[in-house]
Amino acid sequence: MKRARRINIFFFIFASVLAVLYAFPFVMVLLNSVKDKREVRNEPLAWPTEWRWDNFAEAIDRMDYWQALGNSLIITVLSVGAIIITSSMLAYYLARSKTKFSSVTFLVLVASMIVPFQALMIPFVGLFGDRGLGLPGNQFTIAFFYVGFGVALSTFLYHGFITNIPYELDEAAGIDGASPLRTFRSIIFPMLGPVTATVAIINALWIWNDFLLPSVVLLDNEQKTIPLRTFVFYGNYTSDYGLAMAGLVISILPIVIFYFVMQRQIIAGISAGAVK
Amino acid sequence: MRTRRQEIQRFAVFALLPLSIFILVLVVPFGRGVYFTFTDWNGFDITKFVGFDNYIAAFQNDDFWQSMGLTLAYVAASLVLVNVVGFVLALLVTMPLRGVNGLRTAFFLPNLIGGVILGLIWQFLFGQAFPVLAEATGIPVFEENWLLDTTTAFWAMVIVTVWQMSGYMMIIYITALMSIEQEALEASLIDGTNAVQRLFLIKMPLMAQAFTISLFLTMRNAFMAYDLNLSLTGGNPYGTTELISLQVFREAFSFGNFASGQTQAVLMFVVIAIAALAQVAISKRYEVQR
Numbered sequence: 107m108k109r110a111r112r113i114n115i116f117f118f119i120f121a122s123v124l125a126v127l128y129a130f131p132f133v134m135v136l137l138n139s140v141k142d143k144r145e146v147r148n149e150p151l152a153w154p155t156e157w158r159w160d161n162f163a164e165a166i167d168r169m170d171y172w173q174a175l176g177n178s179l180i181i182t183v184l185s186v187g188a189i190i191i192t193s194s195m196l197a198y199y200l201a202r203s204k205t206k207f208s209s210v211t212f213l214v215l216v217a218s219m220i221v222p223f224q225a226l227m228i229p230f231v232g233l234f235g236d237r238g239l240g241l242p243g244n245q246f247t248i249a250f251f252y253v254g255f256g257v258a259l260s261t262f263l264y265h266g267f268i269t270n271i272p273y274e275l276d277e278a279a280g281i282d283g284a285s286p287l288r289t290f291r292s293i294i295f296p297m298l299g300p301v302t303a304t305v306a307i308i309n310a311l312w313i314w315n316d317f318l319l320p321s322v323v324l325l326d327n328e329q330k331t332i333p334l335r336t337f338v339f340y341g342n343y344t345s346d347y348g349l350a351m352a353g354l355v356i357s358i359l360p361i362v363i364f365y366f367v368m369q370r371q372i373i374a375g376i377s378a379g380a381v382k
Numbered sequence: 383m384r385t386r387r388q389e390i391q392r393f394a395v396f397a398l399l400p401l402s403i404f405i406l407v408l409v410v411p412f413g414r415g416v417y418f419t420f421t422d423w424n425g426f427d428i429t430k431f432v433g434f435d436n437y438i439a440a441f442q443n444d445d446f447w448q449s450m451g452l453t454l455a456y457v458a459a460s461l462v463l464v465n466v467v468g469f470v471l472a473l474l475v476t477m478p479l480r481g482v483n484g485l486r487t488a489f490f491l492p493n494l495i496g497g498v499i500l501g502l503i504w505q506f507l508f509g510q511a512f513p514v515l516a517e518a519t520g521i522p523v524f525e526e527n528w529l530l531d532t533t534t535a536f537w538a539m540v541i542v543t544v545w546q547m548s549g550y551m552m553i554i555y556i557t558a559l560m561s562i563e564q565e566a567l568e569a570s571l572i573d574g575t576n577a578v579q580r581l582f583l584i585k586m587p588l589m590a591q592a593f594t595i596s597l598f599l600t601m602r603n604a605f606m607a608y609d610l611n612l613s614l615t616g617g618n619p620y621g622t623t624e625l626i627s628l629q630v631f632r633e634a635f636s637f638g639n640f641a642s643g644q645t646q647a648v649l650m651f652v653v654i655a656i657a658a659l660a661q662v663a664i665s666k667r668y669e670v671q672r
Binding site: 114117118120121122124125126128129131132134135138146147149150151192193195196198199200202203205211215218220221222223224225226227228229230231250251253254255257258261286287290311314315316317318333336337339340347350351354357358361362365369373376377380 | 479
């Protein structure tokens, strides 16, 4: 037993060292976010001599933080909501329909998941701006795109769950006179809670952090999300690292708060979402 | 059995809108994109068809090959390191250790944050913090800014990728480790196996499916990596660390070579498709049938 405990202590120390290494970059960002730019340059590892909280106020100002935060929130909520509605309905149709068309559609959806965004983004340019179709680069447009990209994986997740719901439930509701849509809304969808949580979390993390699509679609500064706005501190040369670090801290903060509130659901969502 | 009319009605109610969006956003641009590769498209107009000229040009383009080679090396290094580290982390945090939840959070946290921000954090570490750290501790590894040299900048990207993705894979491996039947482990204990044998002969084969998934996800993410590349190295020094995604982006949007950028993007898709099919086919052979 004594040997087992010694081994456990060894592994505990090993794991703790790794955890410190993993956390080190965040500690560095935090530490330097309250420093004067000269101090960051000369003493990046030292404890701040003078705590410059002004960095945060200036960073909020420079990156239009509140606006960017609002944009990120609206886009994420709008897109995730739309993905949940569309993909649960599509999955219900595909799981309950036994036609050749529905099985082919399902295969196409699964296959589409390996198409990189990079193969689509260049044809998109014709859609925006004055010389193209003139599609506005706003949150509704981008939510529409997120539904298009997100619907395959989410439908796949819902599909696996719905096929396990007995068909007798649909039939019983049908005999009671419920329309297909009513059956779905009142009977099936409420049973999908766990998958809906998974779908919501996986898509929310992706959309919140996404960079490439918004960088192509949201050209107007007032529409930009947090990941896009983080770049204001990195122009051709970065002069004020203290300010940049404060900007990074406030960019990271919302998602970290979200994690600590929803920790259990996030971990469960990732485990459940990784089924192939 | 439903009547044809009922079937069409259900399709209209449940599937028409989602499938229309999917087709408009994904299928049509993809089709248009492939079509553009056979033309002289400049982003706005097409004046003529050029057959396979764009593909021939891509194959003769040194930048494209350089970038593709770098991407394959990056994918390979990430594939191995992310999964080895992720698996080791999963083993560690499923042991009866104190503070396991705190450890899990520390390992998982980088994954919550987008690649752009992670890249900016590490740009600061490699450029400002590490050189000072090297001076203070006398550890020479980080004395120079890693991002100023092609080889070390490549490994800097791999390090940050491992830091970012290993926590995600850790979660998948934890789930798989927890779902191994206790009977199988107890039976092997009676047979007198040691911990190492149990790991390699019982646990790992029983969780082969988790490896399939994790390897697939790592590979897909690594092939498509863009954010991290842009914010950490920006392709520097002198464009030698441009992964294929950044290369495609710049070819099209910075240099305005839309048709040729799109051609490289289609080739990127072909490489990903081949790699994904091969990986899944190989992994499937190792999965234990239950």
